Amino acid sequence: MTEKILLGKHDEESIYLNLSMINRHGLIAGATGTGKTVSLKVIAEGLSQQGIPLIIPDVKGDLYSFLKKGVMDDNIEKRIKDLNITDFYFDQYPVQIYDVFAENGIPIRTTISEIGPVLLARMLDLTEVQEGIINIAFRIADEEGLLLIDIKDLRQILIYLVDNKEEISKKYGTISSQSIGAIQRRLLVLEEAGGDKFFGEKAFDIKDFFRKSADGKGEINIINSKKLIENKALYSTILFWLLSKINQAMPEVGDLDKPKLVFFFDEAHMLFDKANSQTIDLVQRLVKSIRSKGVGIFFISQDPTDIPEPILSQLSNKIQHSIRSYTAKDQKSIKAIAASFRVKEGENFSQEIQNLAIGQAYVSTLNEDASPSFARKTTICPPKSYLGTIDDKTLVETYEKSDLYSKYEEYFDRESAFEILTARIKEKEDLENLQNQAKEEERIEIKREKDLEKMQRQRQKQFSTLAKSTQTLTNSIVRSIGYRIGRDIYGMIKGIGKKNNKR
Numbered sequence: 001m002t003e004k005i006l007l008g009k010h011d012e013e014s015i016y017l018n019l020s021m022i023n024r025h026g027l028i029a030g031a032t033g034t035g036k037t038v039s040l041k042v043i044a045e046g047l048s049q050q051g052i053p054l055i056i057p058d059v060k061g062d063l064y065s066f067l068k069k070g071v072m073d074d075n076i077e078k079r080i081k082d083l084n085i086t087d088f089y090f091d092q093y094p095v096q097i098y099d100v101f102a103e104n105g106i107p108i109r110t111t112i113s114e115i116g117p118v119l120l121a122r123m124l125d126l127t128e129v130q131e132g133i134i135n136i137a138f139r140i141a142d143e144e145g146l147l148l149i150d151i152k153d154l155r156q157i158l159i160y161l162v163d164n165k166e167e168i169s170k171k172y173g174t175i176s177s178q179s180i181g182a183i184q185r186r187l188l189v190l191e192e193a194g195g196d197k198f199f200g201e202k203a204f205d206i207k208d209f210f211r212k213s214a215d216g217k218g219e220i221n222i223i224n225s226k227k228l229i230e231n232k233a234l235y236s237t238i239l240f241w242l243l244s245k246i247n248q249a250m251p252e253v254g255d256l257d258k259p260k261l262v263f264f265f266d267e268a269h270m271l272f273d274k275a276n277s278q279t280i281d282l283v284q285r286l287v288k289s290i291r292s293k294g295v296g297i298f299f300i301s302q303d304p305t306d307i308p309e310p311i312l313s314q315l316s317n318k319i320q321h322s323i324r325s326y327t328a329k330d331q332k333s334i335k336a337i338a339a340s341f342r343v344k345e346g347e348n349f350s351q352e353i354q355n356l357a358i359g360q361a362y363v364s365t366l367n368e369d370a371s372p373s374f375a376r377k378t379t380i381c382p383p384k385s386y387l388g389t390i391d392d393k394t395l396v397e398t399y400e401k402s403d404l405y406s407k408y409e410e411y412f413d414r415e416s417a418f419e420i421l422t423a424r425i426k427e428k429e430d431l432e433n434l435q436n437q438a439k440e441e442e443r444i445e446i447k448r449e450k451d452l453e454k455m456q457r458q459r460q461k462q463f464s465t466l467a468k469s470t471q472t473l474t475n476s477i478v479r480s481i482g483y484r485i486g487r488d489i490y491g492m493i494k495g496i497g498k499k500n501n502k503r
Contacts, residue, residue, distance in 0.1 A: 001228065003018075003019040003020075003050055003258055003395075004008055004016035004017060004018055004019065005017040005019065005042070005046030005047070005050075006042075006046070007039070007042060007043070007319070007329045007363060007365075007376065007378060007380060007381065008042075008083065008361075008363070008378040008379045008380040008381050008382055009083045009084075009371065009379055009381075010363075010376040010377055010378050010379075012084075012357065013376070015365070015376060015378045016115075016362050017043060017046070017317060017365050018365065018366060018367070018368055019047075019050060019052075019257065019258035019259065020255065020256065020257050020258060020368065021316065021317065021365065021366035021367075021368075021370065022258070022259045022262060022296035022317065023255065023256070023291045023292075023294055023295060023296045024296070024314075024316035024317065024366055025287060025292065025296055025297045025298065025314055025315045025316060025317070025372070026289065026296065026297070026298040026299070026315055026316065026317035026318065026319070027299050027300075027304055027307075027315040027317070027318045027319065027320075028040055028043075028298055028299075028300045028319045028320025028321075029068070029300070029301055029302065029303065029304045029318075029319070029320050029337075030302065030320060030322055030323060030356075030361065030502075031302055031319065031322055031323050031324045032302065033358065034321035034322045034323075034356065034358055035321050035358050035359045035360070035361065035380060036244070036300060036321055037062065037063075038066070038357070038359060038380055038382070038383055038387075038394065039361060040056070040063075040264060040266075040298075040300065041063070041066070041379050041385065042380060042381050042382075042383055043262075043298070043382035044066070044220060044262075044264070045066070045091070045093060045383060045384055046383060047218055047259075047262055047358065048066075048088075048093045048094070048217045048218045048219070048220055049217060049485065050218070050258060051212055051216050051217060051218050052218040052258060052259055052260070052261070052262060053207055053210050053211060053212065053218040053219045053220075053260075053261055053262075054218060054219075054220055054261065054262040054263070054264065055221045055223065055242065055261070055262075055263045055264065056220065056221070056222050056223070056264040056266070057222075057223040057228070057229075057235075057239060057264070057266050057267075058222050058223065058224060058225055058226070058266075059224040059226060059228075059229045059266075059267055060226070061226050061268055061389055062388070062389055062446075063222055063343070064095065064097065064222060064389070064390040064394075064395055064398075065385055065386040065387060065388055065389065065390055066092065066093040066095050066222075066385045066386075067092055067093070067095050067385075067386075067394065067398060068092055068137060068385060068386035068390060068394075069090040069091060069092045069384070069385065069386060070090040070295065070382070070383060070384055070385050070386050070387065071090070071386065072090075075382075076382045076387075079359065079379070079381070079382045080382065082132050082379060083379060083381060085381065088382075088384075089385040090384050090385070091385065092315050092385055092386075093190075093217060093220050094212075094218075094219045094220065095219070095220050095221075095222055095384060095389065095401075096211075096219055096220070096221045096222065096399070096402060096404060097224060097397060097398055097399040098221060098223050098224060098399075099157070099223075099224040099330060100195075100197065100198045100223070100228060100238055101194040101197045101198070101224075101227060101228070102196075102197045102283070102411070103131065103194075104224050104229075104395065104396075104399075105222075105223075105224045105399050105407045106399050106402060106404045106408055106409075107197070107204075107411075108198070108204045108223070108238075108407065108408075109197075109198060109199065109200045109201060109203055109204055109408070109411075110198065110199065110203050110204060110241070110245075111148065111149045111199060111200070111203055112148035112149060112151070112153060112154050112199055113138075113141075113147065113148045113149070114148065114203065114245075115199075115241055117130075117131070117134045117135045117138045118204075118278075118282070119136075119237050119240065119241055119244075120134060120279050121134050122194070122233060122235055122236075122237050122279065123190070123233055123237040123238075123293075124183065124186040124187065124190060124233075125186065125233050125274070126183065126186065127129055127179075127182075129176070129179055130179050130182060130183050130186075132173070133158075133161070133175060133176075133179055133180060133183060133465070134183065136161065136168065136172045136173075136175065136336075137154065137157045137158060137161060139172070139173050140157060140160065140161065141157050141417055146416070146417035146421070147414075147415075147416035147417055148416065148417055149199065149200060149201060149413075149416040149417075150196065150199040150200045150413070150416070150418075151187055151190070151191060151195075151199055152418045153416045153417035153418045154187065154417075155184060155187060155418075156417055156418045156421045156422065157417050158180050158183060158184060159421070160421055161175055161180060162175075162177055162180055165177070171202065179319035179429045180234070180308065181459065183324060190234070192229050193230070193234065194227065194235055198238065200411050200412075200413070201411070201412055201413070201414065202317045202407075202408055202410065202411075202412065206245045206246055206249045208404055208407075209221050209246070209247065209261065210260065210261060214253045222265075223239070223242075229267065229270075232270045232273060233273075235267070235270060236267075236270040236271040236273070239265055239271070240271060240283070240286075242262060242263075243265075243286060243290065243297070243336070244286060245291045246261065246290065246293070246295060247286055247289055247293060247295070247340050250290070250293035250294065250295060251293070252292050252293065253292065253293060253294045254292055256294050259294050259295060259296045260294035260295060261294070261296075262295070262296045262297070262298065262364075263293045263295065263296070263297045263298070264297075264300060265297060265298065265299050265300060266297045267300070267301065267452065268299035268300055268301045268306070268307060269301045269302070269303070269306035269307065271283065272306065272307065272308055275308075280308050280311070283308075283311055284308075284310045286468065287311055287314050288314065288432055298317075299311075299315060302323075302403075303323065303333055303337075303339065304318075304320070304336075304337050304340065305333045310433050312340065313340075316365075316366045316372065317364070317365045317366060318340070318341065318362075318363070318364045318365075319361045319362075319363050319374075319380075320337060320341070320353055320361055320362045320363075320375075321356060321360070321361045322353060322354060322355070322356035322358075322360070322361075323337065323353055323354065324354070325354050328367075332349050334353065335350060337350075338350045338353070339355065339361065341364050341375040342364055342372045342373070342374050342375060343374065343375050344374050344375075349362070349375060349378075356377070359379060359380050360377060360378065360379055360380070361377075362375045362376065362377055362378070362382060363376055363378040364376070374379055408483065412499075433496070451453065
């Protein structure tokens with residue numbers, strides 16, 4: 001007989017969730033404060049008890065309470081009595097706490113290459129043109145054998161595109177410096193949000209989500225998402241990436257008696273904010289594909305119509321808590337929700353789901369033959385674990401004592417695109433410096449030779465001038481001496497003439 005999880009009761013009828021049908025996926029919906037978290041906890045506890053590990057993002061900080069046994073109070077006591085549960089007991093469950101920011105939990109990291117251009121573009125909220133440039137960056141990195149591990153690697157490859165855009169544009173199309181600048185600014189926003197801690201090594205091994213405790217319970221893997229949820233694109237993209245990695249890692253197994261893993265996608269509407277047809281198609285194919293891997297997905301949202309119809313139609317196990325109706329749009333939404341359930345004839349489902357009390361829901365699950373059950377108004381069982389928050393000291397002790405924390409705590413940075421391209425730039429700069437130095441030395445040598453030639457010309461000119469001056473002086477001296485000698489000879493001759501006359 002198929003194993004089941006008791007969800008609650010419809011009058012005296014027990015309402016179960018068949019484990020063999022969980023890979024057909026599910027939906028937990030309803031307005032804030034109507035009991036979605038309790039429904040989630042009841043399913044999660046049942047899965048863990050059956051040895052099935054699960055993944056849950058905690059956006060409010062109230063799901064760490066799986067760690068602690070529940071405490072009896074008036075509300076729980078009344079619920080147990082109303083449901084006539086005779087074997088109820090409180091329990092606690094094995095929890096692993098993860099944090100993509102590596103601040104309050106076991107670090108989850110991956111590389112830029114692993115996340116891929118499509119999800120990275122979504123994470124950065126890029127335009128179609130900017131996404132095209134990211135695709136070119138990944139192609140160039142692949143052709144050049146460059147590892148894209150962290151954000152500085154991606155930033156460096158973008159600089160490479162700018163420096164070589166004329167050549168690259170001839171092959172892949174126009175690369176705009178303005179678009180690359182916009183991407184760089186989006187990377188800065190991601191870094192400031194702490195997203196840079198998500199990219200790096202040691203990269204997380206998806207197999208570590210598939211663990212059981214020593215007593216055979218499936219581990220409840222909680223993704224610390226209080227900070228992560230502040231960046232909607234980052235939150236939804238990381239969760240979708242985790243699902244994609246799980247899908248890639250798991251072999252085809254078909255339908256099983258019970259799933260190998262169950263993934264709860266809280267605030268699921270964020271996955272489809274600004275989603276284009278390509279994104280919706282990507283999610284739709286993933287939801288279909290992962291089913292045959294023995295993995296179930298529960299989407300959690302306030303309004304089921306926030307989930308596109310192609311995906312919503314694949315969610316076979318539905319838990320619909322009360323939904324508010326204030327506007328014409330709300331009324332239209334309620335009609336759409338009612339149309340997605342199998343309702344008994346004569347039942348005013350649209351009206352009833354607006355009047356559900358806290359802790360009540362309309363539940364429709366798949367029977368063992370995969371046929372959908374009628375939607376039944378169900379009072380949900382109380383959870384066995386604690387309802388409330390857990391103190392920070394307990395949380396820190398929980399993840400720090402985990403063997404997975406010591407496995408992933410250390411961050412290391414091996415040689416990748418940043419180091420290689422930086423080295424290339426330095427080599428280029430060194431070569432340019434040597435060339436410039438050689439040119440400068442050549443210029444100095446040429447100048448020295450020109451100066452020498454100039455100096456020689458000047459010396460020759462000076463020598464020529466000096467020679468002329470010397471010749472002039474010599475001529476002058478000679479003339480002067482000649483004149484004096486001539487004068488003296490003339491005087492002598494004249495004197496001799498006088499003497500002869502006297503005689």
